[in-house]
Amino acid sequence: MPKYDTVAIVGVGLMGASLGLALRDRKLAARVVGIGRTAKTLRTARERGAIDDSTSSLARGVKSAELVVICTPVEQIASQVREVAASAPPGVLITDTGSTKEALVAAIGDELARGAVFVGSHPLAGSEKSGPAHARGDLYDGRLVIITPRSQTPVTASQAIAEFWRAVGAEVKEMSPREHDAVMAATSHVPHAIASVLAAATPAQWLDLVGSGWLDTTRIAAGDAELWRQILLANRDHSLRALAKFGKVLSALRRALKDRDGESLGRILEAGKQIRDAVGS
Amino acid sequence: MPKYDTVAIVGVGLMGASLGLALRDRKLAARVVGIGRTAKTLRTARERGAIDDSTSSLARGVKSAELVVICTPVEQIASQVREVAASAPPGVLITDTGSTKEALVAAIGDELARGAVFVGSHPLAGSEKSGPAHARGDLYDGRLVIITPRSQTPVTASQAIAEFWRAVGAEVKEMSPREHDAVMAATSHVPHAIASVLAAATPAQWLDLVGSGWLDTTRIAAGDAELWRQILLANRDHSLRALAKFGKVLSALRRALKDRDGESLGRILEAGKQIRDAVGS
Incomplete structure (x- = not known):
């Protein structure tokens, strides 16, 4: 039955x-x-x-x-x-x-x-x-x-x-609904926003030269734009907080590169690698 | 022979x-x-x-x-x-x-x-x-x-x-060497930097909750950190320019989300989707 x-x-x-x-x-x-x-x-x-x-x-x-x-x-x-x-x-x-x-x-x-x-x-x-x-x-x-x-x-x-x-x-x-939204902002919604921004910022005349790295990093930007617009608006506060955290690390990387500060640059790349390696494929 | x-x-x-x-x-x-x-x-x-x-x-x-x-x-x-x-x-x-x-x-x-x-x-x-x-x-x-x-x-x-x-x-x-480096900054080196920043900005305690979107978007952050440190430093000027362009689109997205400006937010997501769709898998 x-x-x-x-x-x-x-x-x-x-x-x-x-x-x-x-x-x-x-x-x-x-x-x-x-x-x-x-x-x-x-x-x-x-x-x-x-x-x-x-x-x-x-x-x-x-x-x-x-x-x-x-x-x-x-x-x-x-x-x-x-x-x-x-x-x-x-x-x-x-x-x-x-x-x-x-x-x-x-x-x-x-x-x-x-x-x-x-x-x-x-x-x-x-x-x-x-x-x-x-x-x-x-x-x-x-x-x-x-x-x-x-x-x-x-x-x-x-x-x-x-x-x-x-x-x-x-x-x-x-x-809880609140914890869920905070987690999803960092692990799903902001990654989607970043993939979209990266794709949108790539000059169209160079698209035949992208490699597997660009393809992976921007893949989810192909998702339904209207759906993701709604998701980001519905999770606005947590997404803005996660974007601010991303922006802080990004600023540190830009500053390190600008200053030719190889040590700080290496530290950020190494931190990203450790996080990514911890998850697996 | x-x-x-x-x-x-x-x-x-x-x-x-x-x-x-x-x-x-x-x-x-x-x-x-x-x-x-x-x-x-x-x-x-x-x-x-x-x-x-x-x-x-x-x-x-x-x-x-x-x-x-x-x-x-x-x-x-x-x-x-x-x-x-x-x-x-x-x-x-x-x-x-x-x-x-x-x-x-x-x-x-x-x-x-x-x-x-x-x-x-x-x-x-x-x-x-x-x-x-x-x-x-x-x-x-x-x-x-x-x-x-x-x-x-x-x-x-x-x-x-x-x-x-x-x-x-x-x-x-x-x-030309110069054109090559400009193209690579936008299509390879900055995507790598962004993947690293995104991984580095993800709270470690939530890593068991990441989905396929996060996995794709951060995949290349697992690359050799020392190699990529050298590449970014060697292509500093073009990378900074491509990062500035990325940062401009990112700021527009953050602003749109902050202002609950769904129209501008949708435009950025749609632009990213069009670029990504133009390339294919």
């Missing part, structure tokens, strides 16, 4: 459709409903076998869902959580896959309609590719999902969400 | 030993002499089949060479070029594999002893790995080598060096 009766997925892009595939591959849900705005995306998700049914109406799609996962861009999540609470069965459990959490949980507020409970999730999984055509049932397999309950979140709810992610193959780690 | 009689390679690390393997695999030289300071490196290069003979004496190693390729760190190249000119047969042809050229050709000066001719080369090939144990006979295959003759370099000499690189499988492009 499947673990869940009806699971609804709001937004069936890469993340949502991959989740649907994982649920159906592992026979975890009796029925997976995909909710989206564009008919073509929903059709592709159905054809890929990621969802059983689809609808463009959020209210209709969540009507009989016991669990709703919102996989849309961060700017849309808060209002969709409230909409789900109003339309789904009482006490529905809601989570998401958004990359930022502090502003989101603040926007959702303390109490949802009809006893619905929201527990934020952020799977550290993804790809430069987007859309349901690139969905993979193993996208979450062995990946880390950070869940971000608040102090007032019922323990049963955060346990249920943790169990859900483990069921699709992920490992789960718990953090 | 081999194309070359004796080719001497000064420095049999990854670049030098790979060149020796390519020459011997393709039967391009009757004899390849490896010159190096450490017995262990020379022995590994011999065992890998990268060189026929080895010596720690540069003067002895180049005695009967018609072509000498210097594959040592950039700070050592200029003085070794002069030493080769003094010890090799008159009119010897000398090139290198160093990553910077403007300061190097200036340091070498206009005239070498005994009619020796130097033409700078920079193969856009390499690896995070170093040492002759990682040498590969196909390292230069299909890669670009930039050669940097000066206006007074005899055309026959630059043609001979271009032909040499084509013989080991590379494509050849000619640039």
Whole structure:
């Protein structure tokens, strides 16, 4: 018998459709409903076998869902959580896959309609590719999902969400929304901003001369610009702090180079190497 | 019959030993002499089949060479070029594999002893790995080598060096030393510096939470810190200019984020995406 009766997925892009595939591959849900705005995306998700049914109406799609996962861009999540609470069965459990959490949980507020409970999730999984055509049932397999309950979140709810992610193959780690956003600013959002700035600052007439170093360092700049614009704005304060830290080290490197201070320059390069070597490939 | 009689390679690390393997695999030289300071490196290069003979004496190693390729760190190249000119047969042809050229050709000066001719080369090939144990006979295959003759370099000499690189499988492009260094600052040296700064600015306690974006963006920070210290110092002026350009775009991004100016932020991310998409994976 499947673990869940009806699971609804709001937004069936890469993340949502991959989740649907994982649920159906592992026979975890009796029925997976995909909710989206564009008919073509929903059709592709159905054809890929990621969802059983689809609808463009959020209210209709969540009507009989016991669990709703919102996989849309961060700017849309808060209002969709409230909409789900109003339309789904009482006490529905809601989570998401958004990359930022502090502003989101603040926007959702303390109490949802009809006893619905929201527990934020952020799977550290993804790809430069987007859309349901690139969905993979193993996208979450062995990946880390950070869940971000608040102090007032019922323990049963955060346990249920943790169990859900483990069921699709992920490992789960718990953090406060604030800690999550601080970590992500330094390890994900600012690296993305830096890759974009580096690509944007490269003269176009020299692009046929770039080597593997440039290709690696700028790779994530190819990601969806609108998605990352939203992420950086949603995690503005922590990102500005991480950018300030980056800027301080950058200034030290520029100063060392300007002053032909090989010792200080070597120290910065060596510090970067030690950090990078500590992580591995 | 081999194309070359004796080719001497000064420095049999990854670049030098790979060149020796390519020459011997393709039967391009009757004899390849490896010159190096450490017995262990020379022995590994011999065992890998990268060189026929080895010596720690540069003067002895180049005695009967018609072509000498210097594959040592950039700070050592200029003085070794002069030493080769003094010890090799008159009119010897000398090139290198160093990553910077403007300061190097200036340091070498206009005239070498005994009619020796130097033409700078920079193969856009390499690896995070170093040492002759990682040498590969196909390292230069299909890669670009930039050669940097000066206006007074005899055309026959630059043609001979271009032909040499084509013989080991590379494509050849000619640039002035100055243009080469400007291009490399923007496409290679500054990307390396930025990757190092980003790695160095990442809090160590969060390293188990980095994702594929951080891993890509910081990958080259694992490179040899001393080598890159030398490269940045040797290409100081162009690197400072490219860093200033990067810093300007970075400031614009920070300002946009600070001001919650989503339009400007989106424009920078979109510009980076367009540049990155233009290059491909």
